Amino acid sequence: MRAGIVVTGTEVLSGLIRDANGPWLSEALRSFGVSVEQIVVVGDRPDDVRRALDFFADFDLVLTTGGLGPTADDLTAEVVAGWHGTSMVLDEALEERIWGIVNGLRKRIGGEEAPMRAGARKQAHVPVGAVVLEPKGTAPGFLVGSSPLVAVLPGPPRELQSMWADAVKVEPLASLLASAGALERRILRFFPLSEPQIAATLRELDEGSLPFEVTTCLRRGELEVATVYRPSEAAAYESFEAQLRARHGEVLFSDDGATIDEVVQRGLDGLTIAVAESCTGGLMAGRLTDLAGSSAHVLGGFVVYSNEAKTKFADVDPTLIEAHGAVSPEVAQALAFGARSRFGADLGIGITGIAGPGGGTPEKPVGTVCLCVEAPWGRDDRVVRLPGSRADVRDRTTTVALHMLRGLLAQRR
Amino acid sequence: MRAGIVVTGTEVLSGLIRDANGPWLSEALRSFGVSVEQIVVVGDRPDDVRRALDFFADFDLVLTTGGLGPTADDLTAEVVAGWHGTSMVLDEALEERIWGIVNGLRKRIGGEEAPMRAGARKQAHVPVGAVVLEPKGTAPGFLVGSSPLVAVLPGPPRELQSMWADAVKVEPLASLLASAGALERRILRFFPLSEPQIAATLRELDEGSLPFEVTTCLRRGELEVATVYRPSEAAAYESFEAQLRARHGEVLFSDDGATIDEVVQRGLDGLTIAVAESCTGGLMAGRLTDLAGSSAHVLGGFVVYSNEAKTKFADVDPTLIEAHGAVSPEVAQALAFGARSRFGADLGIGITGIAGPGGGTPEKPVGTVCLCVEAPWGRDDRVVRLPGSRADVRDRTTTVALHMLRGLLAQRR
Numbered sequence: 001m002r003a004g005i006v007v008t009g010t011e012v013l014s015g016l017i018r019d020a021n022g023p024w025l026s027e028a029l030r031s032f033g034v035s036v037e038q039i040v041v042v043g044d045r046p047d048d049v050r051r052a053l054d055f056f057a058d059f060d061l062v063l064t065t066g067g068l069g070p071t072a073d074d075l076t077a078e079v080v081a082g083w084h085g086t087s088m089v090l091d092e093a094l095e096e097r098i099w100g101i102v103n104g105l106r107k108r109i110g111g112e113e114a115p116m117r118a119g120a121r122k123q124a125h126v127p128v129g130a131v132v133l134e135p136k137g138t139a140p141g142f143l144v145g146s147s148p149l150v151a152v153l154p155g156p157p158r159e160l161q162s163m164w165a166d167a168v169k170v171e172p173l174a175s176l177l178a179s180a181g182a183l184e185r186r187i188l189r190f191f192p193l194s195e196p197q198i199a200a201t202l203r204e205l206d207e208g209s210l211p212f213e214v215t216t217c218l219r220r221g222e223l224e225v226a227t228v229y230r231p232s233e234a235a236a237y238e239s240f241e242a243q244l245r246a247r248h249g250e251v252l253f254s255d256d257g258a259t260i261d262e263v264v265q266r267g268l269d270g271l272t273i274a275v276a277e278s279c280t281g282g283l284m285a286g287r288l289t290d291l292a293g294s295s296a297h298v299l300g301g302f303v304v305y306s307n308e309a310k311t312k313f314a315d316v317d318p319t320l321i322e323a324h325g326a327v328s329p330e331v332a333q334a335l336a337f338g339a340r341s342r343f344g345a346d347l348g349i350g351i352t353g354i355a356g357p358g359g360g361t362p363e364k365p366v367g368t369v370c371l372c373v374e375a376p377w378g379r380d381d382r383v384v385r386l387p388g389s390r391a392d393v394r395d396r397t398t399t400v401a402l403h404m405l406r407g408l409l410a411q412r413r
Numbered sequence: 414m415r416a417g418i419v420v421t422g423t424e425v426l427s428g429l430i431r432d433a434n435g436p437w438l439s440e441a442l443r444s445f446g447v448s449v450e451q452i453v454v455v456g457d458r459p460d461d462v463r464r465a466l467d468f469f470a471d472f473d474l475v476l477t478t479g480g481l482g483p484t485a486d487d488l489t490a491e492v493v494a495g496w497h498g499t500s501m502v503l504d505e506a507l508e509e510r511i512w513g514i515v516n517g518l519r520k521r522i523g524g525e526e527a528p529m530r531a532g533a534r535k536q537a538h539v540p541v542g543a544v545v546l547e548p549k550g551t552a553p554g555f556l557v558g559s560s561p562l563v564a565v566l567p568g569p570p571r572e573l574q575s576m577w578a579d580a581v582k583v584e585p586l587a588s589l590l591a592s593a594g595a596l597e598r599r600i601l602r603f604f605p606l607s608e609p610q611i612a613a614t615l616r617e618l619d620e621g622s623l624p625f626e627v628t629t630c631l632r633r634g635e636l637e638v639a640t641v642y643r644p645s646e647a648a649a650y651e652s653f654e655a656q657l658r659a660r661h662g663e664v665l666f667s668d669d670g671a672t673i674d675e676v677v678q679r680g681l682d683g684l685t686i687a688v689a690e691s692c693t694g695g696l697m698a699g700r701l702t703d704l705a706g707s708s709a710h711v712l713g714g715f716v717v718y719s720n721e722a723k724t725k726f727a728d729v730d731p732t733l734i735e736a737h738g739a740v741s742p743e744v745a746q747a748l749a750f751g752a753r754s755r756f757g758a759d760l761g762i763g764i765t766g767i768a769g770p771g772g773g774t775p776e777k778p779v780g781t782v783c784l785c786v787e788a789p790w791g792r793d794d795r796v797v798r799l800p801g802s803r804a805d806v807r808d809r810t811t812t813v814a815l816h817m818l819r820g821l822l823a824q825r826r
Binding site for chain 1: 422423424425426427428429430431432433435436437438439440443448449450451452453454455456457458461464465468482483484485486515518519522523524525528529531532533551569571600605606607608609610611612613614615616617620621626627628629630631632637639641688690693694695696697698699700701702703705706707708711712713714715716717718719722726755756769770771800801802803804805807
């Protein structure tokens, strides 16, 4: 089965926003055993959308996202209809349903009735012969034609995801998806491991001779090896994975798709934690509380930017700051200890560093971060020098802290 | 000038990561007056990369990203060379420079010499006649051929961005970019404004008759209207903007490209601020400290997940929690006041809510958030009910708080 995705939206093409729908749909299709071959991003211009559809003319399935709104530049449904040789017709019952939604919005946020009503009517035009997918925001979606079947879906990610859940149960999409074979995917995550190292390993294992595709990817400082294979290739995959484990097992931290955040949350089982952070400014606590259920572990944190706040809230001895500077292993330790004792938590994280772009010195350049993770059974201290922008340094710091935490949790007695 | 982008990488296509390079390059080209017509995302398979290049055969400029690494599946340079009818040749001096970088990595992180050296040699193969762009990580880039000129760039965003800064100064890319005309872009940002409302306005202004393209986009709860126009269309644009201002001026918060974060940072001029937050778990303080220079304003914050922490650190009276619940306007007020007074800040933000997925009740469903922003000259309190996932609710909460802060700063005397 050949499948492609057309993402429409000048805001995506011009760099205003980063597309989330292509990757999401690609992932969703994979769970049905369908590999997406190509994603095309085009602006909201009829010729460009048509050209993208032409690109997929010999495919079985095309998903489009975006261009279903009430404005004049929203024309995906009309273009798809024309491309499949059909026209648009007003569905009056659908118009009433859409108007019910839009009118509710109008009553809450405001706006004039006549032009908003015209927008609802525009959205109620349906390709002749298409299956209508009920709106999740204000826009309906459609299943249009065959060879390829085109599923026309909205742009806002929440609407798209909710409509997709309906669409996969509706004919003819349901049958088409059922006809695809199964695909397995395994993801191995390593830290720390460099790209040249994994490249060397894959070279030794003669990657080219493997019956499946292996993807390596460095993300947030972690190295990911993702493999998609048919069930018949399972034995070959297991042997491949065993060889990766033999070479890099000691830095393998996840083999079941879990992120480092999930691995740490599992490891915290029954324990509590608190944070005192400076350069990450709240992102460390924010990351620890990203996952549902984190309130069972995370007691809270201090964001202590100024020296006074470090002393006042996290009990950092001012003579330590004077002697070693605010960015020092000694202050990171004091922050971890202060967070732990003030919150009465089992574990404490202390972070102090220079996120930049200013504030660097020859001895402590931008990117220098001192971290400490403390538990009743031990402690891990590190001074790292992280590359990249202010945002990179702040984000990467939280990744390093989570890996320190994981290591410490593994030593729990 | 017609320009397109080919993003290669099975990890992008399969949904493992969200592409940042396409949007970034699109934005970079726009600053040279070049509008990107299409972005194609393909896996690291030679046929698919060739097919994507075919798609752009009659273009002037194609940028490729990714597929320059040391592994066997990194084959973009080779495919581009073949597509332009040339072959690859080893550049021995380049090989030595790459090996210098890789060997440094090897000494720090580890790995065996022979296979890593083989990876460096693979990366030192250059399309005959190409201009070499020096590596920013381990991979060199290339400028290959003409009509279209193909700029072959690496995948890691930091490497790509740094190499692009070099590439635009190098022939023949420098001349090609210089031949493009100028483009202006204006971005107007509104909050709160719904999509059906802006659609109605654009309908009234007869959007289709405008000489330029207008893009509307709802992002993080804010409505953005972006317009790209030629300098000759400036008068028409000014008239269009004036009409938008006449209709929605009171909810226009940015007309110079500034984000709400930047607008707030400017408004904080000379003032200090502190945060006490529950459901956002550190993300509010994290967002306030995203921008360089934030340490002049942000004194710090408390992440107070438990009721005990709310009382102990932010001085929330336990009888308030008992009487109104932890998620209540009264507790949000007490948090804002506690943050302000404990840190000795001019302004305080208090946030308490139910981010989900658990913890909702019929009276206070998931997405209910109570916010308070307090200044010496006044206060803003709100209870909002935000849609979406836990991550959506947490992120949207910080946007609402920033808009409350902006409103309060505008009343500063």
